Amino acid sequence: MSTAEGAVPSWWQRAGGALGFHVPVLAFALRTALAAFVALWIAYAIGLEHPHWAAMSAWASSQPMREHLLSRGIYRFSGSVVGVVFAIALVLVAQESLWVLAFGLALWGALCAFLGNLQRGYMVYGCMLAGYSAAMVVLLHHGPAGSVWPLAWDRMFTVVTGVAAALCVSWCFAPRRKAVVLIAQSRAALAGVLQATAADLRQQSRPAGGDYAQLLSRMAQVEDLLELYPEGSRTARNTSQAIHWQQHHALELVYFLGLASQTRQMQASAEDSAALEQEVKEAPQPPYAPLAQALEQLVAALQAPPQQQEDQALGVHLALRQAIGACEDAVAGVQSQAKQVPPVMQALYWLLQEMRQGLRAEELDLHGRTRSSWRPGSSERLPLHRDWVGAREAAVRAGGTLLIFGIVWAWTQASIVAFGMLGLSVMLLVFSAFESPGRTMAFVLRGQLIGAGLALLCQALIWPWAQSAVQMVWMVLPFALMGGLLFAHKRTAAGAMDINMAMFILLAPVFPDTASLGQHLSMALAVVSGPALAWVVYRWVYPTNAQRRMQTLARMMVQEVPAMAHRLLEEAKPSRGMAVSVAVTNWWQAQLHHRLLRLVRWADKTQLPQRAQLPRMGLSLRAMQTAMLQLQQWRRETIFATPALRRTERLAQVALQRTVAWGKAQPGDVASRKARAAWASLAQQPVLPAVLAMQLLGIVQRDIPILDGVRQALR
Incomplete structure (x- = not known):
């Protein structure tokens, strides 16, 4: 011993x-x-x-x-x-x-x-x-x-x-190689995300360690372990790939949880937008208590040591099946009321489905089955x-x-x-x-x-x-x-x-x-x-250290926003045949998530004083790019036959142009104010769908100020 x-x-x-x-x-x-x-x-x-x-x-x-x-x-x-x-x-x-x-x-x-x-x-x-x-x-x-x-x-x-x-x-x-170390830490990070989700479903305050920054930090530690883990073993590569996709879907869920929380705060503070709030006001939420209880049982199973799972009365597989069933029942209840399924529920369901593949890979790794021919269902490599x-x-x-x-x-x-x-x-x-x-x-x-x-x-x-x-x-x-x-x-x-x-x-x-x-x-x-x-x-010659690499990565992430605006402008009046594929959308989302985890890990290592801003930065980057893609999709599907629609199209082009200029200017410059004013004017157009208008309003009130603050702090 x-x-x-x-x-x-x-x-x-x-x-x-x-x-x-x-x-x-x-x-x-x-x-x-x-x-x-x-x-x-x-x-x-x-x-x-x-x-x-x-x-x-x-x-x-x-x-x-x-x-x-x-x-x-x-x-x-x-x-x-x-x-x-x-x-x-x-x-x-x-x-x-x-x-x-x-x-x-x-x-x-x-x-x-x-x-x-x-x-x-x-x-x-x-x-x-x-x-x-x-x-x-x-x-x-x-x-x-x-x-x-x-x-x-x-x-x-x-x-x-x-x-x-x-x-x-x-x-x-x-x-x-000891697979139990990585697997235990990965399951603990997933348990934290699911625990925060259960608390939100019960409309209760999150437990200790359940805020956005701490969840990101725990997942970033898992990402750090994945750096050399796949070396020398096909089974380890399968496990690493499965955990990478679990991390991606967990970050999707965390994003929607944070976005829903910020949207509620924006609606509560927007007293001068009563008409807009009335349009996006949702009916009373269906009861999510059974789903929250199933998630809590899954959390308890994940927190048990991986090598002791077989001895647990409620194994992780049984708890996962029950959670998936409870999620499907909750989705059916929402659809029975003729309502749209919330994005949080969709993200939760995809995470639970991905965990089924992850558990299979982890079991093979824990038992040392290095010659297994099994492959994860998500055979596509995560864009790192x-x-x-x-x-x-x-x-x-x-x-x-x-x-x-x-x-x-x-x-x-x-x-x-x-x-x-x-x-x-x-x-x-x-x-x-x-x-x-x-x-x-x-x-x-x-x-x-x-x-x-x-x-x-x-x-x-x-x-x-x-x-x-x-x-x-x-x-x-x-x-x-x-x-x-x-x-x-x-x-x-x-x-x-x-x-x-x-x-x-x-x-x-x-x-x-x-x-x-x-x-x-x-x-x-x-x-x-x-x-x-x-x-x-x-x-x-190009002096390099951890802080400089972190700043470079942060600038690369922020520059993806004006780069996307530039690509959307190049499409001119978008046609129906030019729609962005789901694969392309998933690609930039997955790459953003991986970059965010690396950024958080570097910030934790260097003890960056402004690292508390990084989770908000990730949320704003994801929300702003999603809003621009939703706007482009609306432009593709709309025939600008009325003066109001044509005016909205011109304002959309102006907003994208000023976003490109904002990316080239210094943080806090006049270009930032012009970009915010352009998006605010666009969000007030009555012909836009209410949900899209709320997303564009988030660019004005939340996303550009947060990204300007991060650019200023990391300059």
């Missing part, structure tokens, strides 16, 4: 904790260090030219969970293959022209940085590895173009050796957020910097510049997708300084005693284990991966070691110059 399960820690665990080690990480770090040494030994034994690359590959591909270990190893191998193939092609085309090599590497690095920043999970690592694998072959190759093949094959075999060593050593010890702005900036940063250093390399033909350029390419590619790469560089630089110091210690004091290359390899073992200990210690954990990378890149066992201490020192300085230069680049 593990410590997490309640066992008493052993003496070595207590001793390790007293010495400052992360005890759960210590075993992983030591076996990874052993795998790195095994890879070094095997690579040397089979005669590879750069056996230390195998040790670096073992460290880079090792992961604490079995599925992630396999997935990262596959991406490391695939990225290396792509990078080496490009390097061979570039060397053969260049025919020893350093200028062609410099420009080719800069373009390839920019492309890999761009594509990598658009990906998720370990695909990011694969794209970045393709970039600097090409740099390794090109920058370390000497001689005619035809002689590149041995170096390319050496790179491939060292990668395969390192990945295989990591798999063989760590596979038996690495635990499987892609950071196009960050990808473009990363491409310009990496490509431009490599181009400048490549020109210096081609001009001077200095090998030390090529070696420094190699380290810089790694830093500019691998860490460009981090939330705060500039801050990360400080830890990387510290780690590489420690690793370079250990390597110099081995080269100056230990290797001179070696009588053969075999002894040199064995003399690396204590330093490899020391790197594992530094990886697990609390004081050196940040940047510890780079301790081992820098140490192994400098410890190339060549007997006899004819290099002087000065030469070893110059190589060490060239290695650590990579993160130092990268820190300068990250600081001055």
Whole structure:
């Protein structure tokens, strides 16, 4: 039994904790260090030219969970293959022209940085590895173009050796991914949404944790867990996909709950719009008590630990079936009164239906059925957020910097510049997708300084005693284990991966070691110059951190409103054949929901003081775009045969035009007042349906002011 399960820690665990080690990480770090040494030994034994690359590959591909270990190893191998193939092609085309090599590497690095920043999970690592694998072959190759093949094959075999060593050593010890953690947190978030829905159905105040901001924060935590969860398992991918769709439908329900609450407040405060309020006034609501009770029972079932569901008197499946039946009965009761089904009921019903697929995926995952052929009903992938702005900036940063250093390399033909350029390419590619790469560089630089110091210690004091290359390899073992200990210690954990990378890149066992201490020192300085230069680049060229990424994402979300207004204007007088498809509408809604969750998660991590405005921002973005689409649908279905209808059409065009201008202006500018005035004039037209007029009035009173406030706060 593990410590997490309640066992008493052993003496070595207590001793390790007293010495400052992360005890759960210590075993992983030591076996990874052993795998790195095994890879070094095997690579040397089979005669590879750069056996230390195998040790670096073992460290880079090792992961604490079995599925992630396999997935990262596959991406490391695939990225290396792509990078080496490009390097061979570039060397053969260049025919020893350093200028062609410099420009080719800069373009390839920019492309890999761009594509990598658009990906998720370990695909990011694969794209970045393709970039600097090409740099390794090109920058370390000497001689005619035809002689590149041995170096390319050496790179491939060292990668395969390192990945295989990591798999063989760590596979038996690495635990499987624990599905129960994600599933329990996802069900808890869904339970909070359903609990808030039941309270609204009973017209009672929501329980603690049921307000919009807290619900979003809990779902954002689930979204954070989904980042790497699908790696290495088809069943995990199915579970991740199902939970993504559950999150989407849960946010739809939360949106309609919040919109209904705000609409009631607007109606209560709009004393001068009695006629409009009379038109939208609803009949007495049917009794929702049975549905609320069924939802409360489903909440109780979801809040039970997933591994104990089979022992519950009322299992989650039975509770879900009862909730779906109660929802169908409530909808039938509404329709029997010749009334329109409220959007809240529709959103609730679709969420409950999606939960049926989610429960099936979760059960297969909990029971470890990794070979199941079952697929979620929602086979369409959820449109996830892609950071196009960050990808473009990363491409310009990496490509431009490599181009400048490549020109210096081609001009001077200095090998030390090529070696420094190699380290810089790694830093500019691998860490460009981090939330705060500039801050990360400080830890990387510290780690590489420690690793370079250990390597110099081995080269100056230990290797001179070696009588053969075999002894040199064995003399690396204590330093490899020391790197594992530094990886697990609390004081050196940040940047510890780079301790081992820098140490192994400098410890190339060549007997006899004819290099002087000065030469070893110059190589060490060239290695650590990579993160130092990268820190300068990250600081001055598109400086990026978590707060800046959050601001960029918020601006992208807000700009979707004027962009939609521009698209609607381009349709001119819309025809019936130009209706926006349901798939397109669902696409932007789902992408908005995913972006909102990422924005909330970043705000929680950075403790943004204005993060309380983000839920209102999401509500306003969803409501404003929905209102514009509803307006466009009314324009499609209307023949403007009367002066009043033609006037309304002209006002609609003016409102869309001023919305486009509002998106280009500064927050709080005169363009904001003009946009609000245009939408207010349109909302007062008597020919509009009452519900649509109320939606347009919400743009004036709620949406534009909230979005202006967010733009001002995040500027």
